[in-house]
Amino acid sequence: MIAHLPILQVIIPLMAAPICLMLKRAQLVWLFSLIASGLAFAISILLLQQVMTSGVISYELGGWQAPWGIEYRIDKLNAFLLLIVSGISTVVLFAAQTSIEKEIPKNKHVYFYILYLLSLTGMLGIVATGDAFNVFVFLEISSLSAYALIAMGKNRQALWASYQYLIMGTIGATFILIGIGLIYQMTGTLNMYDLSQRLPEVAQTRTVFAAFAFVIVGVCLKLAMFPLHLWLPNAYAYAPSIVTAFFAATATKVAVYLLIRFTFSVFGLSFSFTTVPLQTLFMALGLIGIFAASTSAIYQRNVKHLFAYSSIAQIGYMIVGFSLSTVTGLTATLLHLFNHALMKGAIFLALAAVIYRVGNIELNNLRGLGRQMPLTMAAIVIGGLSLIGVPLTVGFVSKWYLLMALIEQGWWPVAVLILLGSMLAVVYVWRIVEAAYFKAPLDNSSPVKEAPMSFLIPIWTLIIANIYFGIDTRLSVQVAEAAAQSLFGVSL
Amino acid sequence: MLMDLFNHWVVITLMMSGLYIVIAHGNLIKKIVGLSVFQTSVFIFYISMAKVDGGTAPILADDIVQYSNPLPHVLILTAIVVGIATTALGLSLVVRIKEAYGSIEEESIQQQDNQQQDNNAHAKRKQEEEA
Numbered sequence: 148m149i150a151h152l153p154i155l156q157v158i159i160p161l162m163a164a165p166i167c168l169m170l171k172r173a174q175l176v177w178l179f180s181l182i183a184s185g186l187a188f189a190i191s192i193l194l195l196q197q198v199m200t201s202g203v204i205s206y207e208l209g210g211w212q213a214p215w216g217i218e219y220r221i222d223k224l225n226a227f228l229l230l231i232v233s234g235i236s237t238v239v240l241f242a243a244q245t246s247i248e249k250e251i252p253k254n255k256h257v258y259f260y261i262l263y264l265l266s267l268t269g270m271l272g273i274v275a276t277g278d279a280f281n282v283f284v285f286l287e288i289s290s291l292s293a294y295a296l297i298a299m300g301k302n303r304q305a306l307w308a309s310y311q312y313l314i315m316g317t318i319g320a321t322f323i324l325i326g327i328g329l330i331y332q333m334t335g336t337l338n339m340y341d342l343s344q345r346l347p348e349v350a351q352t353r354t355v356f357a358a359f360a361f362v363i364v365g366v367c368l369k370l371a372m373f374p375l376h377l378w379l380p381n382a383y384a385y386a387p388s389i390v391t392a393f394f395a396a397t398a399t400k401v402a403v404y405l406l407i408r409f410t411f412s413v414f415g416l417s418f419s420f421t422t423v424p425l426q427t428l429f430m431a432l433g434l435i436g437i438f439a440a441s442t443s444a445i446y447q448r449n450v451k452h453l454f455a456y457s458s459i460a461q462i463g464y465m466i467v468g469f470s471l472s473t474v475t476g477l478t479a480t481l482l483h484l485f486n487h488a489l490m491k492g493a494i495f496l497a498l499a500a501v502i503y504r505v506g507n508i509e510l511n512n513l514r515g516l517g518r519q520m521p522l523t524m525a526a527i528v529i530g531g532l533s534l535i536g537v538p539l540t541v542g543f544v545s546k547w548y549l550l551m552a553l554i555e556q557g558w559w560p561v562a563v564l565i566l567l568g569s570m571l572a573v574v575y576v577w578r579i580v581e582a583a584y585f586k587a588p589l590d591n592s593s594p595v596k597e598a599p600m601s602f603l604i605p606i607w608t609l610i611i612a613n614i615y616f617g618i619d620t621r622l623s624v625q626v627a628e629a630a631a632q633s634l635f636g637v638s639l
Numbered sequence: 640m641l642m643d644l645f646n647h648w649v650v651i652t653l654m655m656s657g658l659y660i661v662i663a664h665g666n667l668i669k670k671i672v673g674l675s676v677f678q679t680s681v682f683i684f685y686i687s688m689a690k691v692d693g694g695t696a697p698i699l700a701d702d703i704v705q706y707s708n709p710l711p712h713v714l715i716l717t718a719i720v721v722g723i724a725t726t727a728l729g730l731s732l733v734v735r736i737k738e739a740y741g742s743i744e745e746e747s748i749q750q751q752d753n754q755q756q757d758n759n760a761h762a763k764r765k766q767e768e769e770a
Contacts, residue, residue: 303739
């Protein structure tokens with residue numbers, strides 16, 4: 148049983164999805180999906196423990212040996228990502244039943260859970276697999292279900308946002324497919340570990356350069372890196388709130404994982420950063436992303452739009468850490484992956500609670516909510532403080548590591564820019580605080596009650612995690628550092 | 640030289656025209672058509688890659704020594720399925736967009752969205768003034 152954990156991780160949500168169709172009753176389906184996601188979470192914890200103590204786990208699918216068959220290869224980096232994805236999915240799913248009650252018509256509830264589980268399967272699969280083509284297949288499983296989930300949004304804009312995401316996402320995925328085809332042509336293998344061994348021989352060919360460009364652009368489309376981020380704000384803003392909470396906390400993280408996996412493991416550090424000037428390019432785009440997206444966030448009226456832009460800015464921080472290509476820089480990026488999942492998961496769940504009670508999520512609707520929904524608004528404020536990077540929250544830990552990494556390399560001006568970028572976060576978080584606590588409610592608005600427990604429990608679980616991992620950084624830092632070191636040591 | 644790489648020229652031509660259609664056309668159905676052309680070019684690319692000069696179909700038989708690489712064919716079978724799913728999902732989205740907006744032209748949809756936003760903002764300003 149223990150030997151089969153890597154595949155069980157992916158197959159449990161995959162098998163649970165069609166079973167949902169047979170259960171029919173929405174409440175039962177919710178409980179069942181929650182159990183499936185919870186099981187995946189439990190498995191990811193076991194996997195992480197196993198990897199931390201005994202090193203890389205290699206699982207051969209169907210008993211076919213590695214370079215020929217598909218291999219699932221769990222090292223510290225994937226185990227960490229699996230934990231983030233399945234953990235957030237479980238917590239978010241807890242609130243799903245109450246939230247979709249008001250946002251999705253009753254006859255579609257069962258389909259919602261099925262798509263949710265499929266999307267989860269896709270993300271877990273991308274992370275777990277050690278086969279380049281398998282990545283593409285899982286990428287499409289998660290994306291196709293994501294398009295359908297986003298289209299379930301209440302307003303008609305959701306359809307348009309989903310369509311735009313479909314176009315951009317498919318172009319991105321096809322680019323990755325072209326890249327994989329080109330490297331297969333050069334090396335004759337699809338296994339990532341095997342690729343990392345064979346690519347250096349042919350690294351100086353134009354085909355490999357083209358492959359690298361296709362893969363990187365494709366992945367960057369998926370992770371919404373500036374300037375390829377245009378699909379993200381509307382997709383996040385108009386999707387059902389639960390979907391936003393799930394995707395904001397996981398989808399872009401998985402894409403960042405792919406970026407790290409392809410540049411560090413498959414193509415190798417020396418190719419990605421020495422032969423190709425990835426550092427300058429990504430550092431510049433990351434910084435522009437932070438400023439452009441944070442500035443846009445300040446001018447948004449819709450709070451979901453505001454935090455969607457803030458997500459793009461946070462991706463900028465991850466890209467800057469990544470572009471340093473040092474152990475500390477990568478540690479900062481991995482830490483920020485984990486921490487950002489906690490913050491955005493909590494914030495978007497709290498917004499889901501506001502939508503549940505108020506129905507709308509324009510800044511004006513937040514007026515006076517500080518008193519009417521104290522626990523929910525407090526969660527948004529703590530999440531916001533974490534986004535800014537205030538000490539005692541997780542946001543501080545990852546910003547700290549990022550600054551350390553920059554100073555270590557003597558990038559002082561960039562460090563200053565990062566701090567300035569955080570100031571912009573202060574501005575947009577303040578706009579929410581101002582509306583919620585310092586403005587009288589509109590006359591014609593009816594008083595609202597605090598969010599139900601089914602929201603408060605998952606929201607505060609994440610908020611407490613936000614504070615806990617901000618104070619006791621041993622677990623997250625240890626894993627992130629170990630994962631970063633393993634990427635710099637023997638590749639994969 | 641030119642004819643040696645005939646398949647690759649076809650791939651590039653299809654790929655670029657597909658991408659161009661996606662970007663240049665405002666009609667949502669045409670965009671999906673472009674996307675399909677773009678994806679198809681990648682299928683041809685994989686299939687041409689698998690061809691071995693003088694090779695036959697990969698069948699296990701005594702008199703066959705040289706055969707084409709079967710793996711890309713299998714891979715592309717999967718990619719074709721993904722392509723169909725994407726096209727189907729895209730087209731069904733277009734149907735629902737047509738129902739909701741009464742149009743499948745990008746320009747008109749964007750215009751309607753902007754108008755709605757302006758109206759909302761206007762209503763809100765009024766509300767604020769009253770408050």
